[in-house]
Amino acid sequence: MLATVQMGGGLVDYAAAAGQARLEVPPTDVNHYTNAQLDDYHQEPAEGGQVKRTPWLKRTRFANGPPLRMSLRARASHAAPLGTLGFGFWNEPFTVTGAVFGSPSVAWFFYASPPSDMALVPGVPGHGWKAATLNMGRWPGLLVAPAALAAIGLAKVPGLGRPVLDLARRFTRAHEALLDDVALDAWHTYALDWRRDVAVFTVDGVERLRAPAPPRGPLGFVLWIDNQYAVASLEGRFGFGVVPVPETQWLEVVALRIEAG
Numbered sequence: 001m002l003a004t005v006q007m008g009g010g011l012v013d014y015a016a017a018a019g020q021a022r023l024e025v026p027p028t029d030v031n032h033y034t035n036a037q038l039d040d041y042h043q044e045p046a047e048g049g050q051v052k053r054t055p056w057l058k059r060t061r062f063a064n065g066p067p068l069r070m071s072l073r074a075r076a077s078h079a080a081p082l083g084t085l086g087f088g089f090w091n092e093p094f095t096v097t098g099a100v101f102g103s104p105s106v107a108w109f110f111y112a113s114p115p116s117d118m119a120l121v122p123g124v125p126g127h128g129w130k131a132a133t134l135n136m137g138r139w140p141g142l143l144v145a146p147a148a149l150a151a152i153g154l155a156k157v158p159g160l161g162r163p164v165l166d167l168a169r170r171f172t173r174a175h176e177a178l179l180d181d182v183a184l185d186a187w188h189t190y191a192l193d194w195r196r197d198v199a200v201f202t203v204d205g206v207e208r209l210r211a212p213a214p215p216r217g218p219l220g221f222v223l224w225i226d227n228q229y230a231v232a233s234l235e236g237r238f239g240f241g242v243v244p245v246p247e248t249q250w251l252e253v254v255a256l257r258i259e260a261g
């Protein structure tokens with residue numbers, strides 16, 4: 001069962017039986033964060049078949065790992081929406097304010113608009129519509145968090161940004177493929193086959209990324225649209241924030257399926 005997360009005016013309309021959802025972000029100014037999200041880690045079963053909210057600090061009960069297949073059809077309201085959106089699997093290592101609480105791992109379809117600039121793979125832009133994996137291994141969060149925060153601090157020292165980021169990338173298994181020919185505002189069929197040794201991403205049945213050494217999990221499923229941005233640039237710039245949204249933006253999905261095996 002998926003939980004709805006609605007923040008700052010974000011709206012979620014979800015029909016579980018049909019695998020269908022519409023996630024909406026209303027017009028929002030630069031002072032507010034807005035998120036519309038479905039995920040499988042914000043709730044847990046309670047007695048009697050009821051569902052209760054999962055406290056943030058207990059949100060480690062991620063249920064997904066290889067072998068697994070995710071498929072859906074999706075379209076967005078705009079060809080180039082503002083903020084971020086996507087669907088797939090991650091371990092929610094960051095807070096909205098940018099604090100780091102764990103070792104980030106993802107396998108997902110991900111979009112970010114400028115000013116986002118997350119340069120993880122040489123030759124791939126730091127924003128845009130992508131298929132991506134990121135595997136930071138199994139370093140404990142209490143070790144990774146101070147190290148990441150220290151790296152952010154060092155990267156802000158003039159002349160140290162690029163060397164610090166280059167060193168960080170040596171320990172990061174990241175793979176990305178830009179989907180700049182896939183129109184976000186048109187219906188497309190997306191699929192992710194997540195295996196222990198490889199993650200294969202397809203769009204309309206055509207393979208777009210074959211990523212070796214994907215994360216082993218467990219990870220949480222997430223489907224969202226928001227007005228956030230993040231920067232971790234080659235020049236050593238770091239930052240998080242929100243962008244204003246002048247008109248309503250939405251993400252629609254149908255035929256959402258997550259199947260083990």
